[in-house]
Amino acid sequence: xxxxxxxxxxxxxxxxxxxxxxxxxxxxxxxxxxxxxxxxxxxxxxxxxxxxxxxxxxxxxxxxxxxxxxxxxxxxxxxxxxxxxxxxxxxxxxxxxxxxxxxxxxxxxxxxxxxxxxxxxxxxxxxx
Amino acid sequence: xxxxxxxxxxxxxxxxxxxxxxxxxxxxxxxxxxxxxxxxxxxxxxxxxxxxxxxxxxxxxxxxxxxxxxxxxxxxxxxxxxxxxxxxxxxxxxxxxxxxxxxxxxxxxxxxxxxxxxxxxxxxxxxxxxxxxxxxxxxxxxxxxxxxxxxxxxxxxxxxxxxxxxxxxxxxxxxxxxxxxxxxxxxxxxxxxxxxxxxxxxxxxxxxxxxxxxxxxxxxxxxxxxxxxxxxxxxxxxxxxxxxxxxxxxxxxxxxxxxxxxxxxxxxxxxxxxxxxxxxxxxxxxxxxxxxxxxxxxxxxxxxxxxxxxxxxxxxxxxxxxxxxxxxxxxxxxxxxxxxxxxxxxxxxxxxxxxxxxxxxxxxxxxxxxxxxxxxxxxxxxxxxxxxxxxxxxxxxxxxxxxxxxxxxxxxxxxxxxxxxxxxxxxxxxxxxxxxxxxxxxxxxxxxxxxxxxxxxxxxxxxxxxxxxxxxxxxxxxxxxxxxxxxxxxxxxxxxxxxxxxxxxxxxxxxxxxxxxxxxxxxxxxxxxxxxxxxxxxxxxxxxxxxxxxxxxxxxxxxxxxxxxxxxxxxxxxxxxxxxxxxxxxxxxxxxxxxxxxxxxxxxxxxxxxxxxxxxxxxxx
Numbered sequence: 230x231x232x233x234x235x236x237x238x239x240x241x242x243x244x245x246x247x248x249x250x251x252x253x254x255x256x257x258x259x260x261x262x263x264x265x266x267x268x269x270x271x272x273x274x275x276x277x278x279x280x281x282x283x284x285x286x287x288x289x290x291x292x293x294x295x296x297x298x299x300x301x302x303x304x305x306x307x308x309x310x311x312x313x314x315x316x317x318x319x320x321x322x323x324x325x326x327x328x329x330x331x332x333x334x335x336x337x338x339x340x341x342x343x344x345x346x347x348x349x350x351x352x353x354x355x356x357x
Numbered sequence: 358x359x360x361x362x363x364x365x366x367x368x369x370x371x372x373x374x375x376x377x378x379x380x381x382x383x384x385x386x387x388x389x390x391x392x393x394x395x396x397x398x399x400x401x402x403x404x405x406x407x408x409x410x411x412x413x414x415x416x417x418x419x420x421x422x423x424x425x426x427x428x429x430x431x432x433x434x435x436x437x438x439x440x441x442x443x444x445x446x447x448x449x450x451x452x453x454x455x456x457x458x459x460x461x462x463x464x465x466x467x468x469x470x471x472x473x474x475x476x477x478x479x480x481x482x483x484x485x486x487x488x489x490x491x492x493x494x495x496x497x498x499x500x501x502x503x504x505x506x507x508x509x510x511x512x513x514x515x516x517x518x519x520x521x522x523x524x525x526x527x528x529x530x531x532x533x534x535x536x537x538x539x540x541x542x543x544x545x546x547x548x549x550x551x552x553x554x555x556x557x558x559x560x561x562x563x564x565x566x567x568x569x570x571x572x573x574x575x576x577x578x579x580x581x582x583x584x585x586x587x588x589x590x591x592x593x594x595x596x597x598x599x600x601x602x603x604x605x606x607x608x609x610x611x612x613x614x615x616x617x618x619x620x621x622x623x624x625x626x627x628x629x630x631x632x633x634x635x636x637x638x639x640x641x642x643x644x645x646x647x648x649x650x651x652x653x654x655x656x657x658x659x660x661x662x663x664x665x666x667x668x669x670x671x672x673x674x675x676x677x678x679x680x681x682x683x684x685x686x687x688x689x690x691x692x693x694x695x696x697x698x699x700x701x702x703x704x705x706x707x708x709x710x711x712x713x714x715x716x717x718x719x720x721x722x723x724x725x726x727x728x729x730x731x732x733x734x735x736x737x738x739x740x741x742x743x744x745x746x747x748x749x750x751x752x753x754x755x756x757x758x759x760x761x762x763x764x765x766x767x768x769x770x771x772x773x774x775x776x777x778x779x780x781x782x783x784x785x786x787x788x789x790x791x792x793x794x795x796x797x798x799x800x801x802x803x804x805x806x807x808x809x810x811x812x813x814x815x816x817x818x819x820x821x822x823x824x825x826x827x828x829x830x831x832x833x834x835x836x837x838x839x840x841x842x843x844x845x846x847x848x849x850x851x852x853x854x855x856x857x858x859x860x861x862x863x864x865x866x867x868x869x870x871x872x873x874x875x876x877x878x879x880x881x882x883x884x885x886x887x888x889x890x891x892x893x894x895x896x897x898x899x900x901x902x903x904x905x906x907x908x909x910x911x912x913x914x915x916x917x918x919x920x921x922x923x924x925x926x927x928x929x930x931x932x933x934x935x936x937x938x939x940x941x942x943x944x945x946x947x948x949x950x951x952x953x954x955x956x957x958x959x960x961x962x963x964x965x966x967x968x969x970x971x972x973x974x975x976x977x978x
Contacts, residue, residue, distance in 0.1 A: 240972060240976040240977070241976060241977045242975060242976060242977070243462075243974075243975055243976055243977050243978075244977070245458065245459065245462050246459060246462075246902075246903075246974075246975055248458075249458045249459035249462075249902075249903075250459075250903050252454060252455075252458075253454070253455045253456075253459075253903065256447075256450050256451055256454045256455050257451075257455065259447060259450065260444075260447050260450075260451050260727055260728070263443075263444065263446060263447050263723075264444070264720070264723045264724070267440070267443050267444075267446075267723065268716075268719050268720055268723055271440045271443070271703060271719070272703070272716055272719055275437075275440065275702055275703045276702060276703040276704055277698060277699070277702045277703070277704075278704070278712075279716075280712065280715070281715075281941070282712065282715035282716070282717055282718070282938070282941040283711055283712075284711055284715075284935055284938055284941075285715075285717060285938050285939075285940060285941035286937045286938055286939045286940070287939055287940050288940060289715070289716075289717060289940060289941040290716055290717040290720070290940050290941045290942065291715055291716045291717065291941060293940075294716060302702055304584075304697075304698035304701070304702070307580070307584075307698075307701060307702070309577075309580050312576065312577045313576050314570065314575075314576035314577065314578075314579035314580055314769060315436075315439075315580075315769075316436050316580060316701050316702070318702070318703075319436055319439045319440065322440065322443070323439045323440060323443045323446070323765070324439075324765065326443075326446060327443070327446040327761060327765065330446040330447050330450075330757075331446075331757055331758065331761060333450075334447075334449065334450045334753060334754065334757045335754055335757070337450060337454070337753075338750045338751070338753050338754050339750075339754075342454070342746075342750050343746070344745075344746040344747050344750065345458060345462075345746050346745075346746075347458070347461050347462050347465055347745060347746060348462055348465050348466065349465065350465045350468060351465060351466060351467055351468035
């Protein structure tokens with residue numbers, strides 16, 4: 230039987246469900262931020278050409294994004310930050326956010342994630 | 358440096374590793390005698406701890422695609438693959454953190470041990486259970502065929518088996534190893550070997566990185582060496598030993614190479630520089646006499662160009678890897694030169710001139726890895742097998758570090774590898790990892806030969822760890838979801854035990870037969886099956902555990918709609934046409950939109966969900 234709160238006579242939501250939903254919303258927001266940043270930086274600063282996709286069915290999103298020829302990279306402009314053998318656009322578009330994601334994941338798990346009780350396993354209960 | 362054969366020391370070390378896998382299976386089999394067979398065989402007793410959950414999850418996610426297909430794409434297209442794989446930066450947090458805790462709780466409430474179990478119980482719908490089970494059978498079988506191909510290539514190249522029959526024998530050896538230990542040991546054997554294999558993969562990549570990069574002069578020289586590479590194209594045609602690499606000489610402007618059928622009067626091949634309508638630059642045209650009268654051998658073209666000073670001032674030719682040039686040439690469409698900058702910048706360039714990673718696909722793949730990972734039943738089942746919330750939390754951190762140590766280093770390794778082992782045609786690029794590990798590293802001396810075994814074991818481990826969990830997923834679908842829950846709920850445990858062993862073995866044998874035909878670019882099959890799984894499972898599961906309004910009808914529509922879109926968009930590939938990339942986006946994006954959209958709309962129309970179900974799954978008890 231569900232437990233009902235005295236004030237509203239409505240059943241209380243399972244705290245694990247509420248915590249998990251709160252955590253899921255934050256994770257999806259982080260993912261979306263990464264999507265915007267990484268795709269933005271890599272596409273604008275790491276592409277030799279910004280042509281529409283000839284294999285697209287219907288109008289390509291590359292066309293809808295508008296003319297971006299001003300962002301076409303010249304091959305000779307390539308830099309290798311810190312001499313680590315990684316092209317500059319990969320370093321700023323992928324390497325750096327990757328490092329930040331490691332830190333954010335660590336923070337999320339240690340300080341945001343709630344260690345809820347998962348409850349009994351019905352299968353084991355029945356076995357007993 | 359002899360790189361045509363694997364060092365025997367490498368082979369012996371590799372065999373010792375395989376023996377270790379069997380020992381683990383034997384030990385884990387003893388656990389099957391304790392506790393209920395079904396829960397132990399398919400779920401390991403829901404007792405996974407942090408490291409085993411982390412490695413079981415990581416090793417399942419890190420498949421033959423990661424260690425064979427992904428390196429092949431890096432080898433072929435270069436640094437744009439770092440962008441292609443970029444959402445792995447957030448993959449563990451998304452794939453484990455969004456659903457993990459809640460899914461585990463919901464599974465415990467009903468004692469579910471498979472994902473169709475969870476959906477069937479949550480929505481009280483045997484139809485949904487059977488539908489999702491059938492989807493698992495369909496896509497898992499496709500994926501297994503690709504994984505078995507990867508396993509067969511590794512054995513073939515490691516043991517220096519001849520090309521004519523090496524793949525078949527490699528396939529049989531791989532299948533035998535993996536079927537025996539999976540069928541015998543069950544889930545616990547799979548998890549233990551996943552841990553072993555995860556460690557092997559990690560160590561393999563970490564050591565391979567400096568070894569390979571040093572071979573090209575160190576990290577500081579890597580980009581420069583790639584920039585200095587001449588524009589090149591490897592022409593690869595049906596048949597063996599006819600793959601030629603054309604290297605463009607400095608300051609020469611040519612678009613590409615085309616093989617055309619010459620007039621019937623032609624008795625010897627001819628090479629010309631020709632103009633093509635709509636192209637700024639001319640092409641190198643190879644005219645071939647009628648093959649039925651005068652077959653042209655690849656090596657003839659080399660002689661022809663080298664003996665003509667005008668032609669040899671334009672291009673120089675090399676035989677592609679493991680190729681003696683005796684094979685026959687046939688007419689073939691234009692293949693364009695790939696310039697070195699295409700290897701260092703986006704969008705990457707295919708030899709047919711199309712961009713490899715345009716904007717639509719860039720967005721789609723960022724969605725593909727991190728978000729579709731949540732909807733993979735092979736990984737979701739790990740999320741209902743862990744012990745407590747703390748276990749999940751620690752495992753997310755471990756997997757995050759682990760993936761960081763694998764995926765970006767692989768880009769360094771295989772861009773460097775393309776300099777060490779040049780001219781592997783795109784169709785054979787799936788061999789790049791094994792050739793680089795077994796042949797290049799193995800030939801560097803005794804110590805390196807042992808290390809090479811670790812490097813070969815890494816992709817082998819990646820493939821095995823995916824295959825074993827998929828084999829188990831198929832057999833659990835058949836034994837648990839179809840036989841026990843639908844046909845015979847009162848089946849005796851002894852019958853289940855034997856049904857599980859036999860099903861795992863029979864499925865393994867069937868997949869072996871299906872994989873006996875070779876397939877190009879393994880990674881594309883992995884992408885297809887991942888998309889299919891995500892569009893079928895993600896929306897019903899996500900909405901089912903987080904939205905009180907989700908109804909049985911909504912869940913069925915959501916699963917069927919997502920699957921339908923994927924199958925429809927991939928349908929043209931059956932006729933060798935391209936898949937439907939609506940607006941340039943990968944079908945997975947449209948499949949997920951359809952699946953979530955239908956789930957919400959149909960639930961709104963058929964709701965509200967029964968009160969007792971909401972109480973059971975969403976309210977405090």
